[in-house]
Amino acid sequence: MTQTIANSTLLASTEKRYPTFTIPENIVVKCPKCKEMLYERDFKRNLKVCQRCGYHGRLTASERIDLLVDPGSFVELDANIISADPLHFVSQSQVYAEKLVNEQQKVRANEGVTIGYATIEQMPLALAIMDFRFIGGSMGAAVGEKITRSIELAIDRHIPVLIASASGGARMQEGIYSLMQMTKTSAALAKLGKAGLPYYSLLTDPTTGGVTASFAMLGDVIMAEPGGLICFAGPRVIEQFMHIRLPEGAVTAEFVYQHGLIDAVVSRHELRKVLARLLRFHAQRDTSVGPFERE
Ligand SMILES: [Zn+2]
DSSP, X not given: OHHHHHHTOOOOOOSSOOOOOOOOSSSEEEOTTTOOEEEHHHHXXXXXXXXXXXXXXXXXXXXXXXXXXXTTOOEEEOTXXXXXXXXXXXXXXXXXXXXXXXXXXXXXXXXXXXXXXXEETTEEEEEEEEOTTTXXXXXXXXXXXXXXXXXXXXXXXXXXXXXXXXXXXXXXXXXXXXHHHHHHHHHHHHHHHHTTOOEEEEEEEEEOHXXXXXXXXXOSEEEEOTTOBBOSSOHHHHHHHHTOOOOTTTTBHHHHHHTTSSSEEOOHHHHXXXXXXXXXXXXXXXXXXSTTOOO
16 A cells, blocks of 8 residues: 555655745735746645645645645534643733734634535545644643544544644743643554544644644654655754754654655645545455555
8 A cells, every 4th residue: 555655656856855835915926945936826726836846835725725625515513622821821922811912813713723524536535634723733731632533433433534634843942741642642543543544744844843743743644745844853953953964854744754654655646536435445345354544
């Protein structure tokens, strides 16, 4: 299975790491990788992938859901779960409770992950889709709870689960509570495995820190979008700590694929098709026991 998907991968050039880029309300946008001027309309039509060099821009949670699932099939759950600010965190530059309110207004979502269920080519699955815009997609107690609920939903309904990660890691404003989400989500995935149900993990730019160190890397099949930053510690931290210079293209999706950490690098245009194949593969087999079981 891994081999088949790997054959369909798109290994884009990754000489440099590129800055975040948001699309202004203009007619043209400039690709941060190849500097090509692109019509915004064409860029969006091409799923925010540069037509010239294949650079994959970041998607919001709702854009990714629209991209992946059958039109109109997504049902959102637990949209009202919000962070409780358990430490009453205040730093020199921010009050966490105020920051949460600001982010909610700015992103128009209550938290950094959207969960629910949907179908892909009429096959059901549970979904948890992270949104990097919300405090860098960081995982606090609310994000961990929502992801856990999406996994429990999959167990209850006996359907597979897809988690699309986009995260700077644990949410430091929640201290130990954010780190606890790593074990919580991992424990839920162990139950999913015992139920014989598959977990598809999709890593998008960037997937780092405590998210990489927990559920993102526990997928039965782990895919990443081309060019995405995929790592535990970011390249600058590694260089400062280890006093070494990382090779060009290190800690990208292609790098971790070539080093056996993930199963495939899949172009955004192929994602839906690849997921449909995986779901079909699962639907055709006996789900009571088998290789999906984790101990
Ligand atoms: Zn480009």
